[in-house]
Amino acid sequence: MSGYAADVAALARKDLLLELRSRDTLPAMLLFVVSALTVFRFALPAGSSARAETGLLWIAIVFTALLGLGRAFAAEREEGALDGLVLAPCDRSAIWLGKTIGVTAFLVLAELVALPAFALFFHPLSWELVVAVALADVGIAAIGTLLAALAAASRARELLLPLMFLPLVVPVVIGGVGASVAVNPASFLGFLGLYDAVFVILCWASFEYVVTE
Amino acid sequence: MIRAQSLSKRFGDKRVLDGLDLAVPRGGFVLVTGPNGSGKTTLLRLCAGLAAPTDGELEVDTPRGAIGFLGHEPLLYRELTALENLDLYGRLYRLPERRERSGAMLERFGLWRARNERAGTFSRGMMQRLALCRTFLHEPDLLLLDEPFDGLDAEGAELLHAELVERTATALVATHDPEALARRATARIALA
Amino acid sequence: MSTWSRNRNAALAIAATGLLVGGLALAFFWAPEDANQGFSQKIFYIHVPIALTAYACFAAGAWKALRLLWTRERRYDLESYTAIHMGVIFGLLTLVTGSIWAKVSWGQWWTWGERQLVLFLILFLFYSSYFMLRYSTDPGPRRERNSAVYALFGVVLIPVSFLAVRIAGTILHPTIFTHNGANLPGTMLVSFCVSLAGMLTLAATLYHVELAGKRIDASLRELRELLA
Numbered sequence: 001m002s003g004y005a006a007d008v009a010a011l012a013r014k015d016l017l018l019e020l021r022s023r024d025t026l027p028a029m030l031l032f033v034v035s036a037l038t039v040f041r042f043a044l045p046a047g048s049s050a051r052a053e054t055g056l057l058w059i060a061i062v063f064t065a066l067l068g069l070g071r072a073f074a075a076e077r078e079e080g081a082l083d084g085l086v087l088a089p090c091d092r093s094a095i096w097l098g099k100t101i102g103v104t105a106f107l108v109l110a111e112l113v114a115l116p117a118f119a120l121f122f123h124p125l126s127w128e129l130v131v132a133v134a135l136a137d138v139g140i141a142a143i144g145t146l147l148a149a150l151a152a153a154s155r156a157r158e159l160l161l162p163l164m165f166l167p168l169v170v171p172v173v174i175g176g177v178g179a180s181v182a183v184n185p186a187s188f189l190g191f192l193g194l195y196d197a198v199f200v201i202l203c204w205a206s207f208e209y210v211v212t213e
Numbered sequence: 214m215i216r217a218q219s220l221s222k223r224f225g226d227k228r229v230l231d232g233l234d235l236a237v238p239r240g241g242f243v244l245v246t247g248p249n250g251s252g253k254t255t256l257l258r259l260c261a262g263l264a265a266p267t268d269g270e271l272e273v274d275t276p277r278g279a280i281g282f283l284g285h286e287p288l289l290y291r292e293l294t295a296l297e298n299l300d301l302y303g304r305l306y307r308l309p310e311r312r313e314r315s316g317a318m319l320e321r322f323g324l325w326r327a328r329n330e331r332a333g334t335f336s337r338g339m340m341q342r343l344a345l346c347r348t349f350l351h352e353p354d355l356l357l358l359d360e361p362f363d364g365l366d367a368e369g370a371e372l373l374h375a376e377l378v379e380r381t382a383t384a385l386v387a388t389h390d391p392e393a394l395a396r397r398a399t400a401r402i403a404l405a
Numbered sequence: 406m407s408t409w410s411r412n413r414n415a416a417l418a419i420a421a422t423g424l425l426v427g428g429l430a431l432a433f434f435w436a437p438e439d440a441n442q443g444f445s446q447k448i449f450y451i452h453v454p455i456a457l458t459a460y461a462c463f464a465a466g467a468w469k470a471l472r473l474l475w476t477r478e479r480r481y482d483l484e485s486y487t488a489i490h491m492g493v494i495f496g497l498l499t500l501v502t503g504s505i506w507a508k509v510s511w512g513q514w515w516t517w518g519e520r521q522l523v524l525f526l527i528l529f530l531f532y533s534s535y536f537m538l539r540y541s542t543d544p545g546p547r548r549e550r551n552s553a554v555y556a557l558f559g560v561v562l563i564p565v566s567f568l569a570v571r572i573a574g575t576i577l578h579p580t581i582f583t584h585n586g587a588n589l590p591g592t593m594l595v596s597f598c599v600s601l602a603g604m605l606t607l608a609a610t611l612y613h614v615e616l617a618g619k620r621i622d623a624s625l626r627e628l629r630e631l632l633a
Binding site for chain 2: 003006007010011014017018021022075078079080081083084085086087088089090212213
């Protein structure tokens with residue numbers, strides 16, 4: 001394994017290990033997404049369209065991600081561990097990539113519960129929806145991790161993160177809902193892929209500036 | 214090794230360092246003293262590259278990976294064990310034989326028996342010892358130590374003292390008790 | 406403020422006034438009335454230049470942000486901030502004039518079918534959070550860099566959202582309202598260009614005045630601290 005990949009693997013492994021040990025974030029995300037779907041069931045009038053139901057699934061996913069992202073740098077804030085990572089000789093973008101992999105893993109795990117729950121409560125899943133969710137996870141985790149780092153350096157972190165995050169994921173929701181309900185999902189899936197590519201590159205290139213002065 | 218010229222750092226409207234000149238030659242061991250709030254911590258963070266100066270010039274000719282930084286905080290993960298913490302840093306610093314090194318370091322600072330305990334359960338003094346293990350783990354060429362004796366008991370202080378006397382690395386040490394290192398020091402600067 | 410920059414600001418202000426008055430005069434008295442929309446189409450000469458000016462401000466803000474990250478020169482922070490500040494003001498004006506146009510054309514203050522309006526809503530929310538980010542981060546290099554990175558995200562978000570709103574518009578909302586922008590008759594195009602030039606000059610004037618104000622503010626704070 002090359003040096004960079006080894007750094008990323010070590011950092012992502014550390015995040016998974018931390019979660020395995022403290023069980024802070026993932027159970028909360030799981031519980032939240034199922035609760036949210038339950039609330040949505042009653043927020044929709046009887047006989048609502050499958051389109052409306054799908055839209056609510058996307059809202060549930062975005063807010064569940066937000067819940068997890070709020071804690072993305074929690075372990076680093078304690079005892080100044082982020083400084084330790086910044087001081088290490090590895091490329092700083094590896095810190096972002098490792099963290100993004102961890103966040104994506106949590107999000108995927110939460111969705112492994114959320115999607116079947118959605119199928120059970122609302123209507124069966126289409127393959128387009130599953131692909132769209134998988135594509136959206138990458139973009140959400142990439143941007144969310146970078147914004148979480150921005151928010152962590154501010155005083156109002158819990159408040160600031162959703163404010164910065166939601167306008168940036170409007171395109172994800174548009175693409176995701178479009179892929180789930182439109183007659184030609186391919187263009188929406190393509191759009192989600194493009195979104196991922198653009199923002200992954202941008203986040204990867206700019207993370208260094210967020211954690212250094 | 215370190216050369217600073219009219220170095221200044223402000224936080225918002227607060228001027229913490231103001232026009233500091235400093236030179237730490239290779240192999241030098243410089244003590245930084247001064248009252249609380251005089252900028253000792255800030256000076257060390259600037260030298261480590263964790264903060265950027267507001268004005269002035271600062272030159273540190275040691276690569277990032279060869280700096281050993283002991284901060285105000287231990288820079289560790291509470292949910293990882295002592296060994297896992299050192300192992301993570303060992304990986305990021307790409308150290309050969311990191312298990313042996315980590316073990317030897319823990320032994321040297323009297324933490325071997327607690328190696329599999331989570332850092333979050335450590336007392337203040339044990340946490341400081343673990344932070345020292347992390348600082349020395351990669352055999353740094355430049356040591357930046359912020360109140361290294363903080364929280365250590367008599368035994369811990371003695372271990373650290375022996376460690377510092379033995380090491381030949383260049384060092385910049387902020388301390389409120391300069392007498393403890395008076396014999397090792399090559400120079401002192403007092404911040405006001 | 407130096408004499409030179411005071412003179413420049415005065416010249417810019419005069420040019421902006423002249424161009425805007427001229428542009429509007431041309432739009433109202435020279436350009437023909439639109440065949441479909443009639444008199445209400447005249448707001449096109451205000452709304453679209455304002456929207457384009459907002460884009461220009463956001464782009465300028467991102468360019469300054471990039472310069473900051475490249476050169477570490479602190480003056481770019483204030484310049485980027487000021488440009489985005491102006492962008493948000495023009496963005497808000499775009500939303501207002503767009504709403505008025507929607508009301509006159511379609512009888513509704515807000516329509517999700519109007520892409521430009523939806524896009525500006527997203528951008529307005531995004532850049533409003535830029536201020537939140539600035540206000541809740543302590544001044545210093547960290548804030549300068551974080552604001553710059555966020556500003557860069559903005560210019561990437563513009564085309565991405567544009568594309569998103571476009572594909573959403575074509576499939577989720579089949580009715581698309583379009584403004585006849587591409588094939589304008591010559592007189593309309595000239596009036597439009599004069600208005601656009603006027604709006605851009607106005608933005609430049611406001612930018613320089615606001616930047617000077619923010620710089621004075623910063624020097625005042627420094628002075629006060631020196632005296633303290």
